[in-house]
Amino acid sequence: MALVGKQFPNITVDAISEMGDNLRINVLEEATKNNKKVVLFWYPKDFTFVCPTELHAFQAALPEFEQRNTIVIGASCDTNEVHFAWLNTAKNNGGIEGVTYPLLADTTRNLANALDILDVADEFNEETGDYLLTGSNVTFRATYLIDETGKIFHESVNDMPLGRNVNEYLRMIDAYTHIQTKGEVCPANWEAGKEAMSADRLSTAAYLSQN
Numbered sequence: 001m002a003l004v005g006k007q008f009p010n011i012t013v014d015a016i017s018e019m020g021d022n023l024r025i026n027v028l029e030e031a032t033k034n035n036k037k038v039v040l041f042w043y044p045k046d047f048t049f050v051c052p053t054e055l056h057a058f059q060a061a062l063p064e065f066e067q068r069n070t071i072v073i074g075a076s077c078d079t080n081e082v083h084f085a086w087l088n089t090a091k092n093n094g095g096i097e098g099v100t101y102p103l104l105a106d107t108t109r110n111l112a113n114a115l116d117i118l119d120v121a122d123e124f125n126e127e128t129g130d131y132l133l134t135g136s137n138v139t140f141r142a143t144y145l146i147d148e149t150g151k152i153f154h155e156s157v158n159d160m161p162l163g164r165n166v167n168e169y170l171r172m173i174d175a176y177t178h179i180q181t182k183g184e185v186c187p188a189n190w191e192a193g194k195e196a197m198s199a200d201r202l203s204t205a206a207y208l209s210q211n
Helices: 027-034 050-060 062-067 080-087 110-115 166-182 201-210
Strands: 012-016 022-026 037-042 070-076 103-105 121-125 130-134 141-146 152-158
Touching (some): 012 080, 022 027, 027 037, 027 141, 037 050, 037 166, 050 070, 050 166, 062 070, 062 166, 080 103, 141 166, 152 166
Parallel strands (some): 070 103
Antiparallel strands (some): 012 022, 012 103, 037 141, 121 130
16 A cells, blocks of 8 residues: 555664664654654565665765755664674675664564565465465565655565666655755756746646757
């Protein structure tokens, strides 16, 4: 079920800092209490393959997000202890040493279930009369952009093998900020500094005639 336009779930989750401090983070409060946007990205598992490339890509872009008044938070269903072990594994050994933003440890899967991003399903076993879980029970590569009021203004979900384009989230934050500050709408492929439009037929016609 699409969550765009709705408030992010008010759920507090275990997390860990780069220094190994155990935290409790409520993503909704991170946005509203700090008056910041949040990019929350979920990945399937620590110590895997596509995942560290994404975590390092978000780290490399961290100054760009900070310039846009945006907090970056990573998340999976691994424990804080596994997160910390990965944070202390060198990049050239598949680790995420050097990542400085916090990582959620949603071991209860309360938040992942609320967002409906787990690779899991119930299957009835007629022989035993029990429902068994199928799937990996870890999250897909889901990404949420949340504004200063706690509203989700973008969500996307990639299958496990598909890594994300971090620059696209920067572009969408720029576009949403333009909408917030200028009251205009942003056409396809809009980038910061380019022409936007008023939300009416004449403005659309004028834009199309020039592009």
